[in-house]
């Protein structure tokens with residue numbers, strides 16, 4: 001009886017701690033079923049989840065013909081995998097990685113072109129902000145394993161993890177300015193939290209390449225992996241182990257403390273990011289950039 005009561009108290013506390021509350025719902029004009037229907041039409045690639053016996057899950061972003069760019073269906077799969085992880089009570093850690101030689105090259109430009117009007121762009125923005133905020137709030141210690149490029153939305157995705165490990169020659173780059181837009185998946189608000197407003201302004205307004213050594217020096221990355229591509233995941237597992245060792249409920253409680261401490265006043269900032277995103281999305285610079293399909297080699 002006492003245990004059930006304790007469980008009920010904890011459930012209410014978690015709800016109060018905003019651990020599982022989405023940022024946007026119908027009161028914000030967010031029509032989730034409508035945006036899911038639209039994204040389901042834009043296919044390609046996959047997002048796979050493997051939950052380990054050791055309490056560490058691996059989430060793999062895969063769209064090999066498009067450098068792991070996130071198509072509409074991949075955005076939906078990402079949300080489904082995160083829902084799965086929210087229910088995984090034995091979970092302690094999570095490694096997010098891209099298959100082959102790239103982390104993620106951002107939104108799939110074919111998907112982005114199909115939703116370049118103001119309404120669809122805003123719906124996608126709110127869907128991805130909900131999804132990446134839930135990723136960030138998971139009671140799991142999360143690591144983005146960056147091999148190759150993390151470009152645009154891919155750079156934003158990696159900021160939603162607690163830590164970032166980069167392999168030699170990899171690069172994080174917020175290329176949004178060259179697309180005539182600003183980050184919209186919450187990446188700007190999280191980058192400011194990670195590196196401070198001055199560094200964030202340089203990285204965003206300069207669309208600067210961020211190699212491993214620079215990322216570490218400004219506090220964006222937490223380590224470099226020297227391993228070859230096929231053993232990077234194994235090395236990331238070793239890196240995360242000291243932080244996930246021990247009882248799952250304690251590790252999860254530690255992460256919950258961090259989430260609650262970090263988010264005070266955060267929701268205001270991220271909602272303003274959405275409003276600013278709406279002023280440039282689908283505008284002349286954005287449409288021009290989409291027609292040029294610049295390569296950021």
Ligand SMILES: CC[C@H](C(=O)O)C(=O)SCCNC(=O)CCNC(=O)[C@H](O)C(C)(C)COP(=O)(O)OP(=O)(O)OC[C@H]1O[C@@H](n2cnc3c(N)ncnc32)[C@H](O)[C@@H]1OP(=O)(O)O
Pocket residue numbers: 065066067069105106107108109110112149151152153154175179181182183184185294295296297
């Ligand atoms: C809010 C987020 C924001 C948004 O949603 O608006 C975005 O994330 S917009 C997308 C931002 N990302 C880009 O613009 C990346 C563009 N691609 C590149 O810069 C390069 O492809 C690079 C650096 C990722 C890899 O260069 P590399 O020379 O190694 O390979 P290729 O360029 O030959 O690419 C192979 C193949 O993949 C296709 N590709 C790459 N990225 C994307 C993408 N984001 N969407 C769709 N397709 C992509 C590329 O076109 C090549 O296909 P091919 O048929 O051979 O042209």
